[in-house]
Every structure is written in structure tokens, then in C-alpha cells.
Amino acid sequence: xxxxxxxxxxxxEELMSSYNYQPYVVSTLDIYNETIYSFNLQNLKTYNNxxxxxxxxxxxxxxxxxxxxDELEETLDIGLIKPITSPSSNLSNQSTSQITNQQTNNFNPxxxxxxxFIPKFCxxxxxxxxxxxxxxxxxxxxxxxxxxxxCQLVEQIYTNLSKQLLLQITNQKxxxxxxxxxxxxxxxxxxxxxQYCDYIYQCFNDLFMFYHWNETIDIYLPNLVHNMxxxxxxxxxxxxxxxxxxxxxxxxxxxTSLIFLNxxxxxxxxxxxxxxxxELIDQIIEFLQNTFICLTYLPxxxxxxxxxxxxxxxSDNIVKFLMSQKMNINIIFFIILSNDIKKLEQYADLxxxxxxxxxxxxxxxxxxxxxxxxxxxxxxxxxxLRQSLFPKLDSKLLITILEKMIPPPVHANLNNYPRLDKNxxxxxxxxxxxxxxx
Numbered sequence: 001x002x003x004x005x006x007x008x009x010x011x012x013e014e015l016m017s018s019y020n021y022q023p024y025v026v027s028t029l030d031i032y033n034e035t036i037y038s039f040n041l042q043n044l045k046t047y048n049n050x051x052x053x054x055x056x057x058x059x060x061x062x063x064x065x066x067x068x069x070d071e072l073e074e075t076l077d078i079g080l081i082k083p084i085t086s087p088s089s090n091l092s093n094q095s096t097s098q099i100t101n102q103q104t105n106n107f108n109p110x111x112x113x114x115x116x117f118i119p120k121f122c123x124x125x126x127x128x129x130x131x132x133x134x135x136x137x138x139x140x141x142x143x144x145x146x147x148x149x150x151c152q153l154v155e156q157i158y159t160n161l162s163k164q165l166l167l168q169i170t171n172q173k174x175x176x177x178x179x180x181x182x183x184x185x186x187x188x189x190x191x192x193x194x195q196y197c198d199y200i201y202q203c204f205n206d207l208f209m210f211y212h213w214n215e216t217i218d219i220y221l222p223n224l225v226h227n228m229x230x231x232x233x234x235x236x237x238x239x240x241x242x243x244x245x246x247x248x249x250x251x252x253x254x255x256t257s258l259i260f261l262n263x264x265x266x267x268x269x270x271x272x273x274x275x276x277x278x279e280l281i282d283q284i285i286e287f288l289q290n291t292f293i294c295l296t297y298l299p300x301x302x303x304x305x306x307x308x309x310x311x312x313x314x315s316d317n318i319v320k321f322l323m324s325q326k327m328n329i330n331i332i333f334f335i336i337l338s339n340d341i342k343k344l345e346q347y348a349d350l351x352x353x354x355x356x357x358x359x360x361x362x363x364x365x366x367x368x369x370x371x372x373x374x375x376x377x378x379x380x381x382x383x384x385l386r387q388s389l390f391p392k393l394d395s396k397l398l399i400t401i402l403e404k405m406i407p408p409p410v411h412a413n414l415n416n417y418p419r420l421d422k423n424x425x426x427x428x429x430x431x432x433x434x435x436x437x438x
Contacts, residue, residue, distance in 0.1 A: 001153045004128050009160050011124040015117055016164045021182035023297065024112040024119070113297030114192045115185050122196070125157065133207065147208050147216030151224040154200070158193075158228045162235045165190060169242055180246050184294045187239035191299060194232040201225045240302050247291070247310050254284050255317040263329045265336065266409050281340040284314060285347050292351070307353045311360035314344065318364060323400050330408045331371065331417060338368040366390040367397060376418040380428050383435050399432045 112118075132150055165186055169178060201221060208217045257280050268276070288310065295303045322329075341364050348358035370390045373379055379386040386393075407421045408414065420428070 001132075001149050004131060005153055005156055005160075008124050008128045008157055012121065012157075012161055012164050015120050015124075016168065019168060019182075020116050021179065021185035022115060023185070024114055024116045026110045026112065114189050118189055118192055121161070121193075128153075128157070136211070142211055144211070144213040144215055147211065147213040148220050150204075151216065151220040155224055155227050155231075158231045161193070162190075162231045165235050166238060169239060178242070178246065180243065180291060181294045183239050183242050183246065184298060187236050187243065187302070188297050190232045190236035190239060194229050194236065197225050197228045197232070200228070240298075240305075243295070243298075243302070243306060244309050247306060248313050250287065250291070251284070251310055251313045251317065254280070254287060255314065255321070257283075258318065258321045259325075261333075263327055263333045264406065265330070265332045267412060268332055268335050268414070275339045275342075276336055277339045277343055278336060281343060285343065288347065288351075304353050307348075307351065307357055308360060311344070311348060311357060315361050315364050319367075319397065322404075323397065327404060328406045329401065329404045330406055331414065331420065332408050332412060334368050334371050335414075335417060337364075338372060341365050341368060362392045363394070363397070366393040367401065370398065371401070372417050374416055374418070376420070377424070377428070380431055395432060395436055399429060399436070402429050402432070 129150075132153070136146060168186055169183055201224075204221055204224075205217055208214075208221065261278055261280065292303070292307070295306055298306075341361050344361050345358040345365070348360070349355075351357070367390075370376070370379065370386070370393055373389075379389060402425060405420065405425055407425075408419065
């Protein structure tokens, strides 16, 4: 067990040194068969069924304890272990037509959600378990303690693997940003390895039944799978938390440009657009569209949380900026900001995450809608009406914004939007404050 643990630990470190944080593209039939073969622990059962007929052949060669990995591969070449020809259902979503094309050698490239690291690791894992199995079978070992040792070995493998995966996202230089695609891929790979635990359980159950290790099946194997899933779930969770942190940091970085916006424009139509928006909002939406491609293969719940986290961050940052900055604002800015919010809400609707995603912008939306309401003076006087129309609007936010407002230029065409002069603004603020004290 110690020798095998050292072997696979070294293999994991070597694989991690060239970790490719991109989805795995299988371009040829040979690579496809090799990928599927890597996941096929069920071959161990085939080995056990043929152990009686093959044991004599193995005993004529070197003893199992002295076999190298190359010699194990030669053992595979003589037909002792046979690769399968179809993918595992929980690791691929291929159609029947794709498999048919592969059988006729008209191979269509396949993109798997996991990285190239996964099949390479599974191959190392497979050889480790195979080596142990060969040792047991050829030495006619039936002591159930070896089942317990095998469970301990596998749990240690997963523990070492989790440490190496976490090092990829924690052992980063402070001045170098961690690529979001890398963190996403580690989270995806961790989820795949978590799924792989169920397959390991099925195959080990058959293996232990062959040796009649009932105690191992009843106690140690369930504990093993539980601990393995817990280990990989921890990696996936930490990766997901880092994804949210990276996204929030990027939104914070983008929204620092709010300081460069014109908060007292002279005209509504400042561009050739019918409904002008700020260029910053266009940049944020473009960032979201490009960035969330990295999250395509993450679990739906993770993608949903990421979208809600980012959209709420955008809204909160705009509100905080408007609240905190000492500046003048006129009504024309809010007309353009209203278009910005509509564009953000449109993005939220079209990204297909949730019908409730646009609710992240409801505070900003109700702020602008209130300020642009055709009968603004009336809803200021009537608090219950205002609260029924804009239930998510905080009166303190409205008062703070109105205190920063100045009248628009006299020549500005506001269409049907309210034009608030200095005296009207003072009166409105006074009324709102009096309502707050009651």
C-alpha cells in the first residue's frame, strides 16, 4: 500500500505540473477509446473471472510484487484487460449517431467538460488498483484486512489529490491573478471525481464480493465513498467560493469607472442611439457574456448563484457610489441610467438563468422610475401611493439622491419627464424628511 501510494502520489504531482485548465477535446477514435478505457474499473471484475485461467500465465512471469507499470501495460496488451467501446453514461452525453460514426471510423471530435487531467489520473488510479488486485489474486490472499487496506489506500489517494488541486488555486503569487477558467475547471474536475466515487463503489463492491469480504462491503466501503465524496466536495466548494470572489472583484474593478460618467448631461440624446446608455454598462454586459462561457459546465446551481451574485454586485455598487459621492446630478442622468437598467434587465432575461434574475436591479429600477414618474410631486405627497408603486425603494436613498440633484439646463427637452427646479427640490426633500420622522 505504501509503495502504491508513493507511486500514484508522484504521478499526481507530475500531472499537476502540466495541469491544463481547458475542457478535454477528444479528436481521434484512438484517444476516445483510451479515454473510455481510463474510466473502466469494471475490467477488474473481468480479471477476477479469468483469474483461474490466467494465473498460471502470470506465475510464469515476474512475481506481481516486482512488476513495473510497463509490465502491467504489457499484461493489458495480451488481452487480460479489455477496453470498452462505449462511454460511461454519467461522463458523456453522446448520441447514438456519434457512437455509430465512431464504429465506422468517421469520428466526430468530442468535448468533455472535464480536463485532460481526469482521464490521466483515472488511468493511474486504475493501474494502482489493478496492481493490488494482481497481487491478491496470484498470492491467493483472502484475508478481509486487505480490503480495509485497499479502502485506506484509495482514501489517501483522494486526500493527496485534493491537496494538489487546492494548491492550484491557493498557492498563487499575490501579484498574479488566478484565471477564472482555471478555477472553474478545477471545480468541474472535482465534481467529476465526486461522481466517479459512485462508479468506484459499484466496482469495488463486485471486487470484494469475489473475495467474500462482507465486513468490508458493509462498513469500510460505504465509509470510503462517503469520505471520498466529502473530500472532493470540499475542493469543489472552495473553488466555487473563489469563482464568486473573482467575479465580484472584476465587477468592483469595472464599476470604479463610475467616477468618469457625466452626471449633469445637457441633452438626453448624447449619442446616435434612440435610447442612449452609458458605455460602461455596455462593457459590463460584454464582460458578463464572455466570462460566463467559462461557467458552462458547472452545476446549474453554481451558475445560478454566480449570476445572481454578479448582478446584485453591479446594482449595489452603483447605489453605493450614488450615495457616497459628493456630486451634482440632474434628471437627464437618470433618464440615461434608466436605459442602462433596462439593458441590464434585458441581459438578465436573455441569459436563461432565472426569471427572477432581473430582480437584482429592482432597487435601482424603482429609484429611476420614481424620479421619472410623470406625477412625481403627487407620489411625494402620498407616501402610501409611493410605497405601493415602488415597494423596494428606500426613502432614505430617495432623499439622498434628491439632495444631490440640480435642475437640468433650461433648453433641455425632457419630453414628459418631470422638471424639478431648486424650490421644488427643496420642498420635495422637506416633505420626504417629515414623513420619515412620523
